[in-house]
Amino acid sequence: MQKLLVFTNLPDRASAERLAELLLERGLAACVNILAPCRSVYRWKGAVQHDEEHPMLIKTTAGRYAELEQALREGHPYELPEIIAVPIERGLPAYLDWVASETAATK
DSSP: OOEEEEEEEESSHHHHHHHHHHHHHTTSOSEEEEOOOEEEEEEETTEEEEEEEEEEEEEEEGGGHHHHHHHHHHHOSSSSOOOEEEEOOOOOHHHHHHHHHHTOSOO
């Protein structure tokens, strides 16, 4: 089963923590890393924005991606959240097996 690394950014640590807990409780992620704040510069609705954001790295499987994306969209405070998934091509086999077991639809 294909493993994925999903990226998103949250506006503050508290909302990132809440969203991470939700994903873990639902079994949609095996692990969520909430990184140190970063500065994001982007164009939104015709204006350049400068915001502090908390990046999140979410480990999941392709089989749970649709549910994960829906949970991110529902729990994310942004009108248009960044949700980017990239396949994990290689990794420690035992770790990737753990990701699969933690996100299995029926545990």
